[in-house]
Amino acid sequence: MNELFLIGIGTGNPDHLTFAGAKALNQADLVLVPRKGPDKADLADLRRQILAKVLTNPTTQVVEFDLPLRDAANPDYRAGVDDWHDAIAAAWTRAAARVPGAGRVALLVWGDPSLYDSTLRIAARLTPPPRIRVEPGITAIQALCAAHAIPLNRIGSPFTVTTGRQLRDHGFPSGCDTCLVMLDGENSFQTLDPQGLEIWWGAYLGMEAQILDHGPLAEAGPRILATRSAARQAQGWIMDIYLLRRHPAPD
Structure with missing residues (x-):
């Protein structure tokens, strides 16, 4: 492995792959496709669909491999992640x-x-370390704002991008009125006082299964919990993201 191409594919819609990403894909000798187990088989299927649509180089080979799982029982979160990343690097090799x-x-x-x-x-x-080439894709942040047809921030106001873990541990970030929450498998908005908060939520963004909800957090929160649970059970997996905004905007 002399060169490693990291190609962003957005939220899984083949149309979200950039022309630059498709070009890099066809310059590769080998494409690695991770499998995350039967419960998340759709994730590998989406990668296969992207390859079927844009891979035209007959010499490029495709190899699938099983992705190692993180030891969620490890009480030391950072150490567990480090061990997991070591295992993934070894699996790539x-x-x-x-x-x-x-x-x-x-x-x-x-x-x-x-x-x-x-x-x-x-x-x-x-x-040995390969040369790294990154081709960015459409982010879930872009896809969420586009799906709801909203701007990411208010005029002259900052926003914060954070995780569910940070939201649970520290609450709504100070110094801003807009907060984007990623990597939240625990529905961490439940830990907030909903008064004055509005939520824009989306799952499977850009896909046929896309689901959206929006409204005051006190009203939309319970709907999102029920919808998310049903969708995860039906699909076997879920990828979602949400934006929280304070109303009215602070002076």
């Missing part, structure tokens, strides 16, 4: 070795490889 001479290897990355994604950190663990 083993999978790439199945195609001798594949110097240029590509991975399709959900969203943008540089935004709330650990692909670049995992790539830094490879030995």
Whole structure:
């Protein structure tokens, strides 16, 4: 593995792949497709659909591999993540070795490889280190705002992008009136006082299964909980994101 292409694929819609990303994909000798188990088979299927649509280079090979699971029981969260990333880097190396001479290897990355994604950190663990080329994709943030037809921030006002864990531990971020929450499997908006908060929520953004909801948090929150639970049960997985905004805007 001399060169590693990290290609953002947005939220999984093949149309969200950029022309630059498609070009890089066809320059690769090998594309690695991770499998995350039967409950998340749709994720590998979406990557296969993207490859079927845009991969035209007959010499580019595709290798699938099983993605290691994180030890969620490890009480040391950071140590558990470090061990998991080591295991993923080793899995990439083993999978790439199945195609001798594949110097240029590509991975399709959900969203943008540089935004709330650990692909670049995992790539830094490879030995010897390959050259890294990043082709960004449409982020879930862009897809959410586009789906709801809203601007991300108010005029002259900052916004914060954070995680569900941070929202649970520290509450609504200070110094801003708009907060975007990613990587939240615990519906952390439940921990907030809903008074004066509005939510824009979306799941499976850009896909046929896309679901949206919006309204005052006190009213929309319970709907989102029920909808999210049903969708996760039906699909076996869910990827969602939401924007919270204070009303009225602080002086």
